[in-house]
Amino acid sequence: MKCLKAFVYFVFLFFGVQACKKQLHLDTNLSSQASIKIGEVGSMTGSEATFGISTHQGILLALDEINHTGGIGGRKLELITLDDQGKSSEAVLAITKLISQDKVHAILGEVASSLSLAMAPIAQQHQVPMISPSSINSRLTAQGDYIFRVCFMDFFQSKIMANFARYTLDAQSVAILRDIKSDYSGDSAKIFSDFFSRAGGKIVLHQTYSAGDIDFKSQLTAIRALNPDLIFVPGYYTEAALIARQRRELGIKAPLLGGDGWDSPKLKEIGGSDLDGSYFVGHFSADDPSELVQKFISGYKSKFGGISPDGLAALGYDAALLLGDALRRSKPPGFLDLREAITHTREFRGATGKITFGADRNAVKSAFIFRLTNGGNSKLAVRMDPG
Numbered sequence: 382m383k384c385l386k387a388f389v390y391f392v393f394l395f396f397g398v399q400a401c402k403k404q405l406h407l408d409t410n411l412s413s414q415a416s417i418k419i420g421e422v423g424s425m426t427g428s429e430a431t432f433g434i435s436t437h438q439g440i441l442l443a444l445d446e447i448n449h450t451g452g453i454g455g456r457k458l459e460l461i462t463l464d465d466q467g468k469s470s471e472a473v474l475a476i477t478k479l480i481s482q483d484k485v486h487a488i489l490g491e492v493a494s495s496l497s498l499a500m501a502p503i504a505q506q507h508q509v510p511m512i513s514p515s516s517i518n519s520r521l522t523a524q525g526d527y528i529f530r531v532c533f534m535d536f537f538q539s540k541i542m543a544n545f546a547r548y549t550l551d552a553q554s555v556a557i558l559r560d561i562k563s564d565y566s567g568d569s570a571k572i573f574s575d576f577f578s579r580a581g582g583k584i585v586l587h588q589t590y591s592a593g594d595i596d597f598k599s600q601l602t603a604i605r606a607l608n609p610d611l612i613f614v615p616g617y618y619t620e621a622a623l624i625a626r627q628r629r630e631l632g633i634k635a636p637l638l639g640g641d642g643w644d645s646p647k648l649k650e651i652g653g654s655d656l657d658g659s660y661f662v663g664h665f666s667a668d669d670p671s672e673l674v675q676k677f678i679s680g681y682k683s684k685f686g687g688i689s690p691d692g693l694a695a696l697g698y699d700a701a702l703l704l705g706d707a708l709r710r711s712k713p714p715g716f717l718d719l720r721e722a723i724t725h726t727r728e729f730r731g732a733t734g735k736i737t738f739g740a741d742r743n744a745v746k747s748a749f750i751f752r753l754t755n756g757g758n759s760k761l762a763v764r765m766d767p768g
């Protein structure tokens with residue numbers, strides 16, 4: 382009996398140890414191949430939904446390319462995406478969760494400057510690098526040395542728009558209609574008026590609206606009374622397109638001028654031919670014949686059912702590829718020097734141009750001015766280089 386007991390113990394012990402060994406082996410295997418977590422915060426729903434969706438798709442394409450070529454040192458990049466519905470409060474909750482619970486190595490986002498400005502202090506406090514693909518507000522990267530952007534800045538955008546209005550379109554007078562809730566809109570309006578006035582033009586009226594408004598008739602009526610040559614609308618696509626429609630209904634002939642916030646397929650859907658004759662700035666031109674840009678466009682189209690990428694898709698793609706490049710140059714398994722690796726990015730070639738980070742963690746790049754024609758289609762008017 383004793384013998385049998387001992388035998389049973391022995392059998393259990395033997396298989397137990399084998400099972401443990403197996404478990405251990407599995408764990409070691411897993412940890413050497415564990416994915417590298419990246420967080421993304423974006424507006425996947427709400428009135429800026431195309432910002433989040435396009436950016437997300439650009440990021441997915443970049444991660445596919447990285448993962449299909451062996452990932453980073455054999456480890457795959459894993460994206461955890463949270464929808465902030467275009468709201469600052471949700472963006473703050475999302476970044477907090479990604480950092481504290483999911484333990485991501487870096488954050489990609491946000492698009493809208495106000496939301497990126499709300500998120501940046503959290504990334505900085507936890508020392509997790511945050512790369513905004515597309516927030517142009519100058520104050521963003523000043524939040525701390527963990528905050529980067531891969532797009533040009535509001536100073537550049539508003540300066541080229543003011544000069545374009547004054548010298549190319551020969552405008553003498555401009556009325557401004559801006560979003561009172563948005564850091565992007567407010568700062569862009571201010572910089573534009575400084576440059577336009579310096580160029581000898583006159584800002585005849587400042588008017589405001591709030592994101593989510595659908596009726597702009599009273600502001601446009603006030604603008605109509607002053608008969609300006611142009612109306613500058615540094616807002617996002619939904620409101621800009623509605624403003625274009627109501628401007629036509631009120632019989633205003635002055636074209637509209639917009640910033641990068643107009644860049645969405647929805648602009649044309651909502652505004653159609655009422656946008657014709659107006660202009661806006663973008664980060665990306667599909668007309669660029671370079672191999673890199675054309676490869677990006679065809680890769681995007683084949684992954685997303687024939688849809689053409691917009692500027693946000695291109696910026697999302699660039700932000701994710703640049704992060705992959707920095708991860709390759711940083712030390713696994715913890716990537717604790719990732720911030721430095723991103724800082725040392727030089728001449729990184731993306732779909733939206735070359736990116737080099739200076740001490741201020743901003744990118745200096747070209748912009749494209751598009752003219753809307755033939756039912757709201759964008760046609761490249763001019764490319765503006767920095768300097």
Ligand code: PHE
Nearest residue numbers: 493494515516517565641642
């Ligand atoms: N630049 C805008 C902002 O700072 C966001 C944006 C970028 C929107 C590019 C559309 C295209 O808020």
